[in-house]
Amino acid sequence: KKLGIALVGLGNYSKGQLAPALQHTTNCYLAGIVTGTPAKAVEWSAKYNIPQKNIYNYQNFDEIADNPAIDIIYVVLPVFMHKEYTIRAARAGKHVICEKPMALNAQECAEMISACKNADRLLSIGYRLHFEPHNMEVMRLGQKEVLGKVTAIDTGNGFVYGGDPNAWRLKKALAGGGGLMDMGIYAIQGARYTLGQEPVAVKATQEKTRPELFKDVDETVFWELKFPGGAKVTGKSSYNNNWSYLHAQATNGKFALEPAYGYGSLDGTINGKPMQLPNIIQQAAQVDDFANCINANKQSRVPGEEGLKDMKVVDAIYRSLDSGKWETI
Numbered sequence: 214k215k216l217g218i219a220l221v222g223l224g225n226y227s228k229g230q231l232a233p234a235l236q237h238t239t240n241c242y243l244a245g246i247v248t249g250t251p252a253k254a255v256e257w258s259a260k261y262n263i264p265q266k267n268i269y270n271y272q273n274f275d276e277i278a279d280n281p282a283i284d285i286i287y288v289v290l291p292v293f294m295h296k297e298y299t300i301r302a303a304r305a306g307k308h309v310i311c312e313k314p315m316a317l318n319a320q321e322c323a324e325m326i327s328a329c330k331n332a333d334r335l336l337s338i339g340y341r342l343h344f345e346p347h348n349m350e351v352m353r354l355g356q357k358e359v360l361g362k363v364t365a366i367d368t369g370n371g372f373v374y375g376g377d378p379n380a381w382r383l384k385k386a387l388a389g390g391g392g393l394m395d396m397g398i399y400a401i402q403g404a405r406y407t408l409g410q411e412p413v414a415v416k417a418t419q420e421k422t423r424p425e426l427f428k429d430v431d432e433t434v435f436w437e438l439k440f441p442g443g444a445k446v447t448g449k450s451s452y453n454n455n456w457s458y459l460h461a462q463a464t465n466g467k468f469a470l471e472p473a474y475g476y477g478s479l480d481g482t483i484n485g486k487p488m489q490l491p492n493i494i495q496q497a498a499q500v501d502d503f504a505n506c507i508n509a510n511k512q513s514r515v516p517g518e519e520g521l522k523d524m525k526v527v528d529a530i531y532r533s534l535d536s537g538k539w540e541t542i
């Protein structure tokens with residue numbers, strides 16, 4: 214069965230990426246929307262041929278429980294709303310995809326996971342890179358030790374924030390943090406999936422060059438992660454630097470991604486030679502896989518537990534910024 218997806222929150226990512234990607238899927242389609250802005254309902258309904266019966270707002274959202282045309286709810290809201298809408302979606306009997314970062318902290322992630330379990334619904338995080346050929350190649354090279362054991366990784370992700378100074382992204386209560394939550398999560402994950410291991414401790418420092426803009430959230434954060442295998446792993450995130458790379462050194466060679474983490478065109482090298490892999494519509498592959506998982510009744514490769522693991526690292530990085538010490542994850 215081709216599953217119906219409803220997008221909750223029609224901001225930049227829904228409008229610019231997810232809705233267009235959902236025109237290229239085979240196992241699911243854009244069936245409904247949830248929006249607080251009536252003008253968007255009119256616009257989206259016309260553009261994507263969405264029937265009135267599949268359009269909800271934040272007041273009548275729970276009535277979606279009675280709508281068999283919606284199988285999956287995709288939460289694309291500011292971070293502070295992720296937990297509430299994921300739990301309400303699961304209680305309405307729907308499978309859920311929640312955007313990254315999964316929630317404000319690891320505690321919220323754990324609550325979301327157990328709510329979906331209790332409702333017997335699948336939960337997945339919007340981790341599109343697990344379906345992206347260059348990043349999948351890095352997982353293979355690192356985890357299967359194709360060039361030997363990975364001994365060092367350096368990775369960073371960030372962009373120069375030029376948006377609204379009053380946006381939710383710059384408010385700790387709404388976003389959970391700044392560049393680390395939004396961009397650093399990819400670099401944390403890049404190291405985790407290159408090694409196929411979970412980090413045990415972290416030490417972090419930060420820098421602010423525009424403190425007037427980033428008064429409430431982190432701007433640039435640097436960290437070192439301890440992994441059980443002993444690889445030396447450094448990472449950084451920023452709202453003030455255009456970074457997107459992963460460099461890995463192994464005992465018999467090296468590999469790299471640059472750009473590593475965006476949804477535009479990505480590139481990678483193995484011992485300096487281009488990977489020559491295709492760029493795909495990552496979000497189409499991601500949601501199609503989740504629809505497949507639902508039809509096959511199996512866990513996604515990016516379940517809530519994967520989001521929780523990253524948030525535990527993020528929480529420990531914030532603790533280390535406060536303490537100035539190594540923190541256990």
Ligand code: NAD
Nearest residue numbers: 222223224225226227289290291292312313314339381476
């Ligand atoms: P955005 O600000 O453009 O959109 C947020 C939407 O939520 C808006 O339509 C806004 O109207 C709506 N909203 C509803 N209630 C709100 C409230 N109380 N306060 C503020 N907004 C409210 O943000 P975005 O860039 O689309 O990001 C949304 C989510 O998607 C975030 O979790 C973000 O990290 C994630 N995202 C993921 C990727 C990715 O590559 N996976 C890329 C961009 C964004």
